Amino acid sequence: MNQESVKRFDGAALCTGKRIRSLLLMLPDSIKAQAQEIRLRCGRPVTVCGLFGVVFLHESGRSSFICSDSAVKASITDIEECFSIVCGHSVHTHQSGICAGYVTVNGGHRVGLSGTAVCDRGVVTGVRDVSSVNIRISREFKGIADAVFENVRVARGGLIIAGPPSSGKTTVLRDLARLLGGEEGGYARTVIIDEREEIAACVNGVPGNDVGVTCDVLSGYPKSEAVLIALRSMSPENIIIDEIGSMEEVKAVEQGLNSGVRFILSIHASSKEDFLSRPQAIRLIQTGAFSGVVFLGGAEAPSTVREYITAGELIDKTFRSSFADGGIGAGRVLCGSTG
């Protein structure tokens, strides 16, 4: 049994109030080691989700895979207590995170929050009546990125890691940072842009996870600004960024590519087709700065490499699909030249 995994679960359970916490800590180590999420929903049973499925808690300390009337339900007080602990008893400190729907706590665990939004001109300015809390357990798996690291070590270009939610993208990036900043990576100068504070999980400036000896961490910085800050101040050889989403972030990466730094990014995409349908992904590939894309397996097999496709192959697919659609590309040029 991986005792480190069990400790991580116990650390995540500290986010909950006394009543729920005592029941979670009583779970068997086999469940704790494989748990991925702890979910509290107001008025409904508390669940622990993982590769084993969904487990329900009971007052006696028993856990079961069947939801029965005796399953422990999260009350409004439990949710409020959990919310207060997650915010460090200071909602104002985590205002922007709460409006974005999540707060990252000590240990790098991301706590998702949902409730009733308070909006001002279409912008979420606050959340009231928090109704659900989802504690995603952060884990370190040393060696999980060994297969991906080979692609990084051999190729000169950057790497994109694509996968659906809970496929282990952040876990792989974390281990890649450790390898790049360690002996295997030649102690390369690596900067981690850790906007959600999940990769390194720094507390008082000290990384809570092993991210290598020569890694610098920019915690909480918006990605679009952090790239330029990293380039100007840390002279990195590699920059690691988790979950590139907006075009603004892609443009920041493009600006950074001119400096010769290698980028290792993760992006949401459940399949090749999904990846190719995203304009941000196409734009990144077309920069020519990425050697390929690693597609990870889904939540049922997190952090496992399903497929590696070179950038050339993907660019070819992009070209062919635009040609087939009769879009801007070779089709129209040919028609023009013969006409």
Place this chain on the structure above:
Amino acid sequence: MLTAASVLAGFYAGARVKLRCETLEQCTALTSFFASLISHSDESLPVIVHRACQSGNFNRLGFLESVDSADLSEGFARVWSGCVERYQPCLDLQSKNLLKSFGARLGKTDTKGQLELCEFCKSRFEYSEAQLKKKCSEQIRLCRVTGAAVGVLLFVLLSGG
């Protein structure tokens, strides 16, 4: 000896009133301290309480050190309220309740809400402080004069008897 005891009692009562004035003054300063740190930094409440203890400006508010060293797993509001009840005996009931409700509402809303809370509590403490200061000088004088008068009367009665 009796005279001395009476005079001392008078002075003691006066000193207690003065202590209450100073405590209220520091309560007012505490709300400003919280408002300042909440608006200028993103620090959490436990950190702000720790800074308040370290500043040395709140020596009359003994409950702060208890809050600083307490386990907050029971909830910040509950810990704050308990510490005010146990370690702040010199405040009157109204001021104590105000201080408890200040702690109960801290950390529950966004920055704007927190600053409004601090402003509200600050104005209430300032009002109580002003009322008490007005009576303070009169009470101190009254206590001292009464103490001295009782002492003299006792001396006269005893020496006469």
